[in-house]
Amino acid sequence: MIHPDTELRYVSDEIGYGVFATAIIPKGTIVYVKDNLEIEISKYKFRKLDKAYREIVEKFSYIDERGIRIVSWDHAKYVNHRCECNSMSTGYGFEVAIRDILPDEEITDEYGLFNIPYPIDINCGCIDCRKTLLPSDVDNYAETWDLKVLEAIKNLQGVKQPLWDIVDTVTREEIRAFLSGKNEYRSVKNLKYIAQNNVRQLRR
Numbered sequence: 001m002i003h004p005d006t007e008l009r010y011v012s013d014e015i016g017y018g019v020f021a022t023a024i025i026p027k028g029t030i031v032y033v034k035d036n037l038e039i040e041i042s043k044y045k046f047r048k049l050d051k052a053y054r055e056i057v058e059k060f061s062y063i064d065e066r067g068i069r070i071v072s073w074d075h076a077k078y079v080n081h082r083c084e085c086n087s088m089s090t091g092y093g094f095e096v097a098i099r100d101i102l103p104d105e106e107i108t109d110e111y112g113l114f115n116i117p118y119p120i121d122i123n124c125g126c127i128d129c130r131k132t133l134l135p136s137d138v139d140n141y142a143e144t145w146d147l148k149v150l151e152a153i154k155n156l157q158g159v160k161q162p163l164w165d166i167v168d169t170v171t172r173e174e175i176r177a178f179l180s181g182k183n184e185y186r187s188v189k190n191l192k193y194i195a196q197n198n199v200r201q202l203r204r
């Protein structure tokens with residue numbers, strides 16, 4: 001589920017639609033939560049889909065740490081990538097605003113954390129645009145992204161969180177424990193899907 005102060009707007013013929021803030025969304029605000037209503041498509045189910053459906057799923061989904069494709073039931077599926085994004089996925093299953101997002105600003109995130117299976121050419125127009133997203137981006141940039149997420153998460157309890165109740169109980173406890181120094185930070189590296197891995201082991 002995406003933050004309530006957002007709406008779908010048409011960007012251009014090339015890009016299609018994007019998600020825009022309708023009010024200020026301060027740094028540290030949870031922008032998106034992988035909630036219980038999201039549509040989950042396993043690798044097996046994805047392979048069994050007709051080509052027409054596969055194309056739709058491919059366009060609108062991201063792949064989570066279990067290798068499952070997630071298609072958002074709301075307009076979260078229209079968030080575009082930007083190398084200089086203002087929102088970023090965290091190891092906690094939600095996305096956080098990594099700087100203040102202003103009204104009418106497009107909300108963008110980092111597709112490098114979505115387990116893309118093959119290189120994807122991009123044209124975001126950012127100054128240091130990577131031009132191509134690579135499956136290995138997470139290995140090369142995780143530390144940089146973690147720094148941004150960490151800095152934003154420190155603000156988590158100081159800003160309004162309309163999506164807080166959507167975050168599952170275990171994650172809420174983990175976040176509280178981290179913020180009070182009782183638990184370690186969960187890196188974005190935990191979002192990486194490793195085939196035949198033991199995800200739980202990675203999380204320790």
Ligand SMILES: [Zn+2]
Nearest residue numbers: 083124129130
């Ligand atoms: Zn870019």
